[in-house]
Amino acid sequence: MTYEKTKGGVWTRRQALKGAGALGMGLALSGLAAPALRAQEKRPIRFLNCETGKDTLAFFARMATEYKEKAGVEVIVDSVPLDEAFTKITNGIRSGTPYDVANVGFIGQVLLLAEEEQIVPLNELTDEFKWGNNILFPIDGKVYWYPFDYNLAxxxxxxxxxxxxxxxxxxxxxxxxxxxxxxxxxxxxxxxxxxxxxxxxxxxxxxxxxxxxxxxxxxxxxxxxxxxxxxxxxxxxxxxxxxxxxxxxxxxxxxxxxxxxxxxxxxxxxxxxxxxxxxxxxxxxxxxxxxxxxxxxxxxxxxxxxxxxHGYDGWVVLKTDNTGNAMEFMRWLTTDRMVDFLHSAPVHFQPARLDIYDDQRWRDNALIKQFGAEIDQMRNLVTDGSxxxxxxxxxxxxxxxxxxxxxxxxxxxxxxxxxxxxxxxxxxxxxxxxxxxxxxxx
Structure with missing residues (x-):
């Protein structure tokens, strides 16, 4: 969960609390006013993506076009290696230009953002699904991120x-x-x-x-x-x-x-x-x-x-004056386009949501078919409590x-x-x- 992303497109682990930007975040963010939630104006959604593989970048380019056509809302995707993500998130908050949705790869960073009330609970997106073991990391019953995959060693x-x-x-x-x-x-x-x-x-x-x-x-x-x-x-x-x-x-x-x-x-x-x-x-x-x-x-x-x-990746929704639009976008991304996203790295993005494994759309992929027995074995590792x-x-x-x-x-x-x-x-x-x-x- 750790760590860097990609050396030549290879997932490495997440950068955990790197530098003063993370460990000193409480001081950096304290005193910031909490913005209003769920504004209805259709403003552009700023999305920080840290999955920098070629196929995943192509997916997000298509996704932005599709969502603009569907909802009339522009999605501006900023892609960086994951070791740069938390600094980008905190700099955006401090400068008053926060991202609306961001890729986070360490649960400690999610905890810091939640404690500073800079992200919103996502139970309305997560509660309807069954999940693998030890992946939601609830804080007082509230789930503050949407885990999209396991990266188990x-x-x-x-x-x-x-x-x-x-x-x-x-x-x-x-x-x-x-x-x-x-x-x-x-x-x-x-x-x-x-x-x-x-x-x-x-x-x-x-x-x-x-x-x-x-x-x-x-x-x-x-x-x-x-x-x-x-x-x-x-x-x-x-x-x-x-x-x-x-x-x-x-x-x-x-x-x-x-x-x-x-x-x-x-x-x-x-x-x-x-x-x-x-x-x-x-x-x-x-x-x-x-x-x-x-x-x-x-x-x-x-x-x-x-x-x-353990290894994992997920998205958070930040508390901004655009949170309403961001939540609508996230519901679309995590339902209508979740399979397409996972297919951009079909074996590496091991689903955290258990329903995905039985979704024929997801299984109808050449690599998933080729390594079907191994994928089923991976599934067992996150459902077997022993x-x-x-x-x-x-x-x-x-x-x-x-x-x-x-x-x-x-x-x-x-x-x-x-x-x-x-x-x-x-x-x-x-x-x-x-x-x-x-x-x-x-």
Missing amino acids: LIYYRKDLYEAKGLSVPNTWDAFAGNCEALVEGRQKGCLFPIGSNGAANWMSFAFLWAEGVKLFDDEWNVIIDNDEMKPKAAAYLDFMARLYATMPPGALQAGYSDVLSNLVAGTVAHGAYAGRVYEAAARDNPDMGGRLGIMPYMDSAGKQTAVS VVLTSIDTQGPRPDVRPGKVFESFVMPEMLQNKILREMDSAEAVAQAAAKMRDVIK
Whole structure:
């Protein structure tokens, strides 16, 4: 949920509370008068879009033309990478020229906007649908964003290599590491999970911890990763990751989103993590590879629990003197044009709304048909309550900025580096990480 958008059109994770523009937003926005709601004058709608793939940009261009013809209202679409979005939103509010609708990719930012009363509840749009697990993030019963997709980090694996080596899909850390070791052969490496101080590592490398039952905070926001229950689990995870590191290609410290994606699509690693974009990239760049790749959730050490790393994107409607027009537009976009939007990245935009999966219009897409079994598997991961669905930025008892601060400080990747690169004792690496977490959330 984190993070940047696109390096060469590739979804990376959201930029969480980046810089003073986010963390200082309360001061920046305090004292602003709340504008009147639901004005009826048909003014242009200012829409901030952060999905910058070619097909998605083409969709929004068509959408603006169609809505002008339908409703007589102009939609002005401003498209920027997601790491620039929150600054654009807050600058617009401060300058008195706010966006009416905006793409937000971190629930902590939604929380900040809601606390400052700069966005409106969207229950009238969300309540009529059923949603996947852990995606609406209500605040006192009010839903302040419209999540349009999941971007789950899943483990991809080479089905053809598993068959050739007689390997089974693993359900324990030991079995997974053994498979990675068995598939190292020449330039082909066993896996790639980033360990650098970047969003890719935060998103791709820690769901093994969530499967193991590790939590960063208790219900009172105390850091607990180093308590008597969590510390041994976290230390065992570091030992496991050190074992995996020996099967990775050189450069795992520098690896980012595009590196993992390109290695999976090229077939140079047998395992790696990413969202549905892998299948779209394989279909485009290496069609034979798409059929060789399977997906699995992250597993725990004992074979009892699975997890996926959370990711998501959504829209907010800002409280402006044009909110009425914006809500009418959003109802049209999220009903009449929702399928068309999702088709602009058909496997990567995993629906958050459960009715979409059974919508024949949505299923009538070449890539969705091609990867139908994998898409059904992805659906199960967000409807099966036994699958842990969380991430660094969604840890804790409720939506809050503190997990975002932990994300942005790269505490967790540094813990990996201390173990793997500096050969620090695992328990000591966990203790150092806990101390830094306590410092950054003060």
